[in-house]
Amino acid sequence: AVESVKDLEVLPVLDKDVIRDNYEGFVAATHKGKNIKKATGGSSGVPFRFELDQESNERRQGVMWRGYGNLGAGLGVKSLYLWGANIAPVGAKSALKDKLYHAFYNRKILNSFEMTAYNLGTYVEQINAYKAEAIVSYVNPLVTLADYIIENDITIKSPKSILTGAEPLYEFQREKIERAFRAPVYNTYGCREFMLIGSECKEKNGLHTNIDHLVVELLGDQNKVISEAGVSGDVVVTDLHNYGFPLIRYRNGDRATISSATTCQCGSPFPLLQSIDGRKLDVIKTPD
Numbered sequence: 706a707v708e709s710v711k712d713l714e715v716l717p718v719l720d721k722d723v724i725r726d727n728y729e730g731f732v733a734a735t736h737k738g739k740n741i742k743k744a745t746g747g748s749s750g751v752p753f754r755f756e757l758d759q760e761s762n763e764r765r766q767g768v769m770w771r772g773y774g775n776l777g778a779g780l781g782v783k784s785l786y787l788w789g790a791n792i793a794p795v796g797a798k799s800a801l802k803d804k805l806y807h808a809f810y811n812r813k814i815l816n817s818f819e820m821t822a823y824n825l826g827t828y829v830e831q832i833n834a835y836k837a838e839a840i841v842s843y844v845n846p847l848v849t850l851a852d853y854i855i856e857n858d859i860t861i862k863s864p865k866s867i868l869t870g871a872e873p874l875y876e877f878q879r880e881k882i883e884r885a886f887r888a889p890v891y892n893t894y895g896c897r898e899f900m901l902i903g904s905e906c907k908e909k910n911g912l913h914t915n916i917d918h919l920v921v922e923l924l925g926d927q928n929k930v931i932s933e934a935g936v937s938g939d940v941v942v943t944d945l946h947n948y949g950f951p952l953i954r955y956r957n958g959d960r961a962t963i964s965s966a967t968t969c970q971c972g973s974p975f976p977l978l979q980s981i982d983g984r985k986l987d988v989i990k991t992p993d
Contacts, residue, residue: 710920718928718941719955721753732756736949745897755898758949765900768918772904776891777866778839784812785835785864787828787842787850789871813837817846825853833862840864840886844872851885863887868904870895873981894981896957899942903978911964911977919944921978922954923961934965937982958984 707713724731732740740756757765770780778784807814813835815828828850832840840847847869854861867882867890874892882890893904894912899919903912914921923931923938931938940959944952964977 713920713922713943713954714930716954718924719953721956721958724755724952724955725751725753728754731950733758733949733951740949743897753898755952756950757944757947761944761947761949764918764946768915769895769901772893772901772915773839773841773868775906776839776868776893776904778841778868781811782838783836784810784839784841785832785837786812786814787817787840787846788814789816789818789843817843820846820849825850829854829859829861836862837864839866839868840888841868841870844869844874844878847882848878851882854885855881861886866891868893873983892981894961894978896959898952898955898957899944902940902942903975906969906971906973908969908971910966910969910971911979912981913969913973913975913977916975918946923963924956931963934963935979937962960984 707716736756736758740758741762742754742756744755745753773779774782803814813831815831820828832850847867853859863886865888867886867888869879869882869890870893874890879890879892889907891905891907891909892912893901895901895903901915902919902921903914905912920943922941922943923936924941925931925936925938937960939956940961941954941956942952943954960982962979962982964979966977966979969977
């Protein structure tokens with residue numbers, strides 16, 4: 706019987722290939738034909754397909770808005786998303802449906818995949834015209850815009866906060882974005898399979914993991930659980946609420962490091978990750 710988080714360690718680790726090869730076996734018999742079907746973007750290779758039940762979908766939305774809300778980008782806040790993947794619901798295929806959906810959430814979407822060296826000025830103009838209270842963005846497109854703003858000495862309409870995600874945020878990037886936009890930058894961490902896994906608070910002391918929704922483990926060699934601070938390991942996640950397609954000890958392909966801080970001045974009881982270190986396939990191991 707599994708009675709504590711520690712007991713999960715006796716269970717095998719799930720990899721994407723295992724789920725692909727046994728897909729139908731992961732769909733709960735009580736939820737067949739009722740689940741919401743999703744897929745990852747395939748940044749680590751072949752897109753990964755999975756499902757989740759309606760309650761799990763609602764819970765992860767709530768967890769996301771809680772994290773974003775703590776950083777000034779909560780539900781209803783006028784926000785600008787510099788994003789790539791479509792964040793409209795499945796079925797919203799027309800431009801009108803997309804526009805109405807995002808208008809309901811009081812947000813504007815700029816497609817970062819269409820950004821080039823020749824149209825950066827257009828993005829700046831749209832940001833200034835929209836006057837968002839919060840900006841939510843992939844890291845590298847925002848850094849590219851920050852470089853353009855600084856090099857051309859452009860005055861930008863500053864939001865109250867900027868949230869980054871989808872890629873690791875390094876301190877030199879944070880400093881550059883804050884200099885260009887004159888606004889605090891907060892890092893978030895998630896993946897398509899679970900949405901928001903963790904996010905910084907205003908102390909910027911690491912990323913608080915949402916342990917009321919997920920179990921997050923870091924594994925080292927031979928799948929041994931890492932408890933030592935400052936050591937990087939594979940991210941393994943257990944979804945506590947997706948009964949339609951249980952993902953238990955699922956290795957998502959990311960690497961992260963445990964924080965040495967056991968408490969945070971913000972008062973949150975959620976434990977901290979020191980950093981998100983990138984995709985496992987992007988890591989180059991050196992002799993040291």
